[in-house]
Amino acid sequence: MPTEAQLIAEFGASKMTVHRALQELSSSGLITRVERVGTFVAKLEAPTPERGKIGLFLPTNEGFLEIKLLAGIREAAGDDRQLVLYATDNDPVLEAEMLTKAVGEVDGILILPTGHPRVSRRLEEINESVCPVVCLDREPTSAKLPSVATGNYEAAKAGMEYLTGAGHRRIAYFGLFAMEMSSLSDRYRAYHDVMTGIGVEDPTSLSRFIEARDSADFFVELRLFEDALFRLTSGPEPITAAFCVNEHYLGVLLEVCHLLPPDVRERFEIVSFCDWPSLSFPSVRTHLIRQDARAVGRLAAAKLCRAMAGEKLPLTRDEIPASFEPVPFDPNPFEPSRRAFLFDPGAGGVEL
Structure with missing residues (x-):
């Protein structure tokens, strides 16, 4: 990274402001400062399939569909990975609020989406720049996201x-x-x-x-x-x-x-x-x-775990045949x- 003097000259900031900003970045683990050597961007490890939290967005955890999805998700995610449930009640306003809450709390998101256009765009933004998102059972028609659904x-x-x-x-x-x-x-x-x-x-x-x-x-x-x-x-x-x-x-x-x-x-x-x-x-x-639905949940969770480990998922839908x-x-x-x-x-x- 540039030295403190170079940052002061480039941005026109005071020495105290630049020094404090670098201290905060160092405290957050985003940079590493080595005396008489320099400042370096820290190497951040991506979550592996064995760790990290999955945010699970479902209308409820009591419906037959949701119970089957959850069983498949647990099979693929394993017992070592924590599932954090966000019950949306199929309400897009509640869904949006919970997505805001989940950002920073989880390392990946599985969601049975409401399909509301504004929330769908937010899901695209999260998938692009925050953490991977995989849609369950359905995908919003107004967004492009990795998904697993019934045929x-x-x-x-x-x-x-x-x-x-x-x-x-x-x-x-x-x-x-x-x-x-x-x-x-x-x-x-x-x-x-x-x-x-x-x-x-x-x-x-x-x-x-x-x-x-x-x-x-x-x-x-x-x-x-x-x-x-x-x-x-x-x-x-x-x-x-x-x-x-x-x-x-x-x-x-x-x-x-x-x-x-x-x-x-x-x-x-x-x-x-x-x-x-x-x-x-x-x-x-x-x-x-x-x-x-169990197979849908299993495949969706497996895809999300791969994405959390660093794989770039295509914005496509995988389908599980129905009988x-x-x-x-x-x-x-x-x-x-x-x-x-x-x-x-x-x-x-x-x-x-």
């Missing part, structure tokens, strides 16, 4: 093609309008592509974007689904099948399927992404798309032994 488009396309192959042409879509997240945008894109491929000119007319609500507002959400289902099954061309973006929408839809006209209900089918464990379904044939589980036709779908309720409004949960 949502291919899985959704397989489910939709199963329905069209079974003869369905009027297929409704139930989901959340949050196209800033790749997981949801990929699923809707697959729905839209398959529907236009069979000649449906305007798939949006069969799409219902309903905001997910917590258990306290369950009956409000139930009324919204009842109204949507009534409108979609009224008229000369009722829907005969539905695609649900996740298990939440599947659960509410199944609760209102008793509103289907008997002739429609007999042949009605649903395809849905679902992270819940094995369930039995009431009255309607339901085919599930299962994500391997599609069609069920065979049941000639007696309404037998009492097959009935099970996914939602218990009183408890606000699911019966497993």
